[in-house]
Amino acid sequence: MARWILAAALTLVLALGAAPEARAERIKDVTDIQGIRGNPLQGYGLVVGLNGTGDTAAVTTRALANVLRRQGLSVDPADLAGQNVASVIVRAELPPFGRLGQRIDMEVSAIGDAQSLQGGTLLMTPLLAADGQVYAVGQGPIIMGGFSASGQASSVSKNHTTVGRILGGANIEREETATFVRNGAIMLNLRNPDFSTAEDIRAAINAVFPDAAATLDAGTVQVRLPAGLAPAHLGGFLDRIGLLEVKVDAPALVVINERTGTVIVGENVGISTVAISHGNLSIVTQEKDFVSQPLPFSRTGTSERMHRTEITAIEEQGPLNVVTRKVSVQDLARALNAMGLTPRDLISIFQALKQAGALQADLKVI
DSSP states (O other), X not given: OEEEEOOEEEEOOOOOOOOOOOOEEXXXXXXXXXXXXXXXXXXXXXXXXXXXXXXXXXXXXXXXXXXXXXXXXXXXXXXXXXXOOEEEEEEEEEOTTOOTTOEEEEEEEEOSSOSOOTTOEEEEEXXXXXXXXXXXXXXXXXXXXXXEEEOSSOEEEESOSSEEEEEEEEEEOSOOOOOOOBTTXXXXXXXXXXXXXXXXXXXXXXXXXXXXXXXXXXXXXXXXXXXXXXXXXXXXXXXXXXXXXXXXXOOOEEEEEXXXXXXXXXXXXXXXXXXXXXXXXXXXEEEEEXXXXXOTXXXXXXXXXXXXXXXXEEEOOOOEEEEOOOSOHHHHHHHHHTTTOOHHHHHHHHHHHHHHTOEESEEEEO
């Protein structure tokens, strides 16, 4: 069955209502301080204790033989039979203010042909950063988000069984000091760059600390520290700035995911007055087999199996609906929902509105 959607948009008059008032957000929720970030860590490890669900890779047995050799046992990798061990990649993130001895979580992922890491335990694994230095060491039992079970003729599984987590399984062995104060100032990076939002942040900070903030670009606001601010009071200064509220201006944007049929409409999206007609055309194809037989008492002819194709086209009526104006996203959603539109209909209609110049927003397809 093939489905076709007809969406015709006719621009009549530009009659949009006032845009809704932007919501106030805390500065700490819409910005990041430049220089304060985590650092990814990664390492190679072995998971032992698996019930025959490990991998068969030669590198796994060689790595296990090296581990046993460091324990004083000389073992030939060829003698390590069975599938109770799996090679894994271990990942973690060093927090920006992580201190020696602090525990962090790890993610463990199989890299061989292991069937499951269920019930396994990670051996001691050093975790390295991009500079090649060891910043944490982890080990411990793996927590799975799924399970698997199998028999001779059937099996059942839920979620991924080759990826797991170890909560608090790594200890920080090396600190990475975050440097975020440069030349007596800090930089606030907007998570969604916008000049209007950046100006509101600058104005809010200057209202409390006069002439302290300056907008460098759409994504950066520079804040100078007060003269004579002691290092012990830096945290309080940043906390006071972070709690200030600003109005975040969101761009007029419609995001469409055609793979999942998802449509996201921003609060500032505007549509000119339009008339929209949509309908469905369904084409139904049926394949039927039947038997053709000769007439009764006929001395000629034989029974033959025949094939017949039946095609039926059904076209629904598409009434013409007028969307007169847009006051808010709720009103726009109510007007479109009143037409009985599905997400697939909305995707086609928004694309047609953009082509007709009636959609006063950016259209992004992902």
